[in-house]
Amino acid sequence: MGEAVTGGCLCGAVRFRFDGPPIAQRACWCRDCQYLAAGNATVNMTIRRAGFSCSGEVASYESAADSGTPMRRSFCPTCGTPLFSEALSRPEVMVLRVGALDDPELGGPTGFIWTASAPRWGHVDSNLANHEGQPPALPK
Template sequence: MPYPISGSCQCGGVKYTLLSAPNLIAACHCKACQKLSTSAFSLTAMVDANTIEFEGEMQEWSRSSDSGNVSSAKFCPTCGNRIYHFNPAEPEKIKLKPSNLSDTSIIQPTVHIWVSEKQDWFQIPENVTVFDRQF
């Protein structure tokens, strides 16, 4: 996949350019991510903050996570589409929501986390790393 690759929220009010490949792509099966995605899991591309450029206004929402860290989310104030998550204590690490990329062919999760909370009907593919909780 040639980079850069672009992405945007549903309404186009927030746009971004991913300059290089993600460090990791994970599928999270925790109950919070099931609520976020309205599906069995949420996808996250771990990227370094200096490898992504954002354009447009975003709002922020934060909550405490099971680890005791803060999980903050940036989202479009118009359509509500989540763009990324981050821990304010580690602003150099971006947890991009990659389903809003213009080319989603890069989305190949190699790690599945919080499988202790996964939906029974979902079968995790072979040859991926699995964690019962957070990694």
């Protein structure tokens, strides 16, 4: 694999990096994500935790996702930037928020999920591999 991918929050207090190819890149229109992304879908990159490291203090909020899965969502306690989320049942993977990558060009989604929860004006690229709700589980 090539160079590490790096990112962090708006104020710079949190920095992270990871190695290894992403497992998935998706935009999510679930109702929870609309809160996180100021009304839009979140754009996410799923990666393996093994290649991930993070510096700086993060704050977290745990709740059940629309799928029913307990999730921990982490953000910068100073500037509020959404950073990543983790399904407590699948600790080997993490979902990074593409807005926190140093190079957002890396985060182009290959599909939209939870499209049935999008508002009528919400953008969904119909050329991609989309799901109305929770997509099938990713390979281990």
